[in-house]
Amino acid sequence: MAQNQPDRGQRGLPGGSPRYSALALAKKAMNYHQDWQRAWRDPEPKSEYDAIIIGGGGHGLATAYYLAAVHGINNIAVIEKGWIGGGNTGRNTTIIRSNYLWDESAAIYEHSMKLWEGMTQDLNFNVMFSQRGVLTIAHSEHELREMSRRVHAIRLNGIDSEILGSAEIKKFVPTINIDQSIRYPVMGGFLQKRGGTARHDAVAWGYARAADDLGVDIIQKCEVTGLRRQGRKIIGVETSRGFIKTKKVGCVVAGHSSVVAAMAGIHLPVASRPLQALVSEPIKPILNTVIMSNAVHMYISQSDKGEMVLGAGVDKYNSYAQRGSFSVPEHMLAAAVELFPVLSRLRMLRHWGGIVDTCPDASPIISKTDIEGLYFDCGWGTGGFKATPGSGHVFADLIANDRPNKIAAPYTLDRFSSGLLIDEHGAAGVAH
Amino acid sequence: MLIIPCPHCGPRDEIEFACGGEAHIARPLVENKISDAEFANYLFIRDNTKGLFLERWHHSAGCRKWFNLARDTFTHEIIEVYPMGSLPKKASARTSYSSSWRRGTLAEKAAKTGKHSQTEGRK
Numbered sequence: 001m002a003q004n005q006p007d008r009g010q011r012g013l014p015g016g017s018p019r020y021s022a023l024a025l026a027k028k029a030m031n032y033h034q035d036w037q038r039a040w041r042d043p044e045p046k047s048e049y050d051a052i053i054i055g056g057g058g059h060g061l062a063t064a065y066y067l068a069a070v071h072g073i074n075n076i077a078v079i080e081k082g083w084i085g086g087g088n089t090g091r092n093t094t095i096i097r098s099n100y101l102w103d104e105s106a107a108i109y110e111h112s113m114k115l116w117e118g119m120t121q122d123l124n125f126n127v128m129f130s131q132r133g134v135l136t137i138a139h140s141e142h143e144l145r146e147m148s149r150r151v152h153a154i155r156l157n158g159i160d161s162e163i164l165g166s167a168e169i170k171k172f173v174p175t176i177n178i179d180q181s182i183r184y185p186v187m188g189g190f191l192q193k194r195g196g197t198a199r200h201d202a203v204a205w206g207y208a209r210a211a212d213d214l215g216v217d218i219i220q221k222c223e224v225t226g227l228r229r230q231g232r233k234i235i236g237v238e239t240s241r242g243f244i245k246t247k248k249v250g251c252v253v254a255g256h257s258s259v260v261a262a263m264a265g266i267h268l269p270v271a272s273r274p275l276q277a278l279v280s281e282p283i284k285p286i287l288n289t290v291i292m293s294n295a296v297h298m299y300i301s302q303s304d305k306g307e308m309v310l311g312a313g314v315d316k317y318n319s320y321a322q323r324g325s326f327s328v329p330e331h332m333l334a335a336a337v338e339l340f341p342v343l344s345r346l347r348m349l350r351h352w353g354g355i356v357d358t359c360p361d362a363s364p365i366i367s368k369t370d371i372e373g374l375y376f377d378c379g380w381g382t383g384g385f386k387a388t389p390g391s392g393h394v395f396a397d398l399i400a401n402d403r404p405n406k407i408a409a410p411y412t413l414d415r416f417s418s419g420l421l422i423d424e425h426g427a428a429g430v431a432h
Numbered sequence: 433m434l435i436i437p438c439p440h441c442g443p444r445d446e447i448e449f450a451c452g453g454e455a456h457i458a459r460p461l462v463e464n465k466i467s468d469a470e471f472a473n474y475l476f477i478r479d480n481t482k483g484l485f486l487e488r489w490h491h492s493a494g495c496r497k498w499f500n501l502a503r504d505t506f507t508h509e510i511i512e513v514y515p516m517g518s519l520p521k522k523a524s525a526r527t528s529y530s531s532s533w534r535r536g537t538l539a540e541k542a543a544k545t546g547k548h549s550q551t552e553g554r555k
Contacts, residue, residue, distance in 0.1 A: 256482070258479075258480035258481075258482075259480075259482050265533075267477045267478075268477065268478075268480065269472075270478070270480055271453065271480055272505070316450065316451045317487070317503075318453070318480060318485060319505050320482045321506055321507070321508055325433045325434065325447075326433050327445075327446065360476050416472045416476040416477065417468045417471070417472040418468065419468070
């Protein structure tokens with residue numbers, strides 16, 4: 001599996017007009033950077049498209065890009081209620097990894113990882129993909145034993161993964177506290193060196209620019225208010241800017257998936273919950289990797305600007321409010337300060353919540369529906385950012401060919417009646 | 433942070449509670465033969481309303497009793513608290529109950545129209 005490279009599309013040179021290069025930067029500097037063109041157009045919606053993607057987040061824009069780049073379907077629109085990348089794409093902690101337990105998960109997240117590894121070149125847009133490693137910590141003997149079982153399963157799927165003891169962790173991450181007397185002592189951990197972070201906004205902008213360059217219309221401030229059907233067939237979408245005709249609609253709306261699905265009379269097994277994160281004031285480099293802890297639902301990394309980026313687990317109740325309860329980050333910060341005492345006097349600058357669409361088996365839905373021409377890519381829950389390119393790639397394939405490929409096939413909506421769930425709850429060091 | 437009015441203990445901080453998700457989901461009776469897809473409506477498919485939502489809460493670090501809450505998932509406003517096994521009294525919450533897609537599912541009908549009750553079935 002690890003050997004297969006995804007089809008990145010037949011585009012010739014990495015695209016995007018204007019081309020970004022050091023030379024272009026120097027040239028534009030002569031004119032105080034006044035004459036950079038728009039990175040993408042702001043078109044009026046046409047009356048008809050071959051396909052419409054609802055949702056201009058990373059997944060939606062990636063879907064549109066791969067539809068155009070790989071499948072040659074260019075007459076498409078991405079319809080976004082707000083502005084692109086303004087939802088969960090801009091509200092996550094930017095962690096990327098592919099160390100999942102089950103074969104189905106390993107396949108899709110590793111597919112994604114391979115696309116991450118070439119994304120900056122593919123899009124001619126620096127997404128600041130940094131493979132600084134993702135280290136998941138175990139706080140008990142049992143967790144460590146369970147972790148080594150996972151590490152072996154992950155390695156059998158051809159994905160890099162290694163176990164570290166607490167002394168090795170201390171060597172790798174000098175700021176961490178490995179004192180065994182703390183509430184959640186560091187007993188060991190597992191590391192995926194190819195994991196890391198990327199600049200989330202750049203991912204949305206890079207896909208938008210490259211998709212726009214291939215003729216995709218990105219229509220912002222346009223809300224979908226209904227799905228028009230003829231019998232069991234989609235014939236178009238009602239929007240706040242009028243009716244748009246189309247035969248294929250891909251819904252990639254994360255937390256609002258149930259709302260859009262209800263427009264077509266479809267009910268999903270999804271619950272929308274707030275997921276909170278926060279960043280500190282910027283400080284000098286103190287953390288060279290991403291640290292995650294399943295037991296305390298904490299993940300932490302340091303951005304290139306120097307801010308400490310911290311994320312927590314989901315809140316316990318359904319919400320569409322893009323804010324959560326204070327107790328969740330409070331619990332997470334208490335553990336973070338114990339693990340990294342150096343953080344204790346750090347001030348937090350910003351704090352936010354995103355509405356994530358969680359599934360009962362903590363795995364996504366990439367599926368056709370019983371309405372012809374209506375497709376859903378949702379249920380990514382707390383782990384959607386890392387999947388952005390892979391999700392877009394296989395979803396574009398599903399929309400173009402009207403059948404899921406091998407990677408997408410297990411993620412059908414039917415699994416909730418067949419019982420073929422992909423139970424990833426906490427299975428790969430993730431705070432689901 | 434929500435302040436949740438426990439019907440037994442009065443208003444308490446949300447951290448004392450556990451949320452049990454959508455309320456009023458009846459289990460289909462064993463003797464009713466419904467399809468796997470219909471059973472999935474009971475087991476996995478959930479109302480995920482944006483707006484007024486009827487849900488169960490458990491005062492897990494208090495009196496340990498379950499109760500129902502009518503809460504807006506967008507404003508977080510709590511409209512009504514009412515006991516398990518009963519329906520809400522406020523008109524908006526009543527509408528939320530009766531307009532739910534679940535009322536029309538075979539799974540819900542199969543919870544009510546069985547000839548025998550579950551206990552009788554076990555005899």
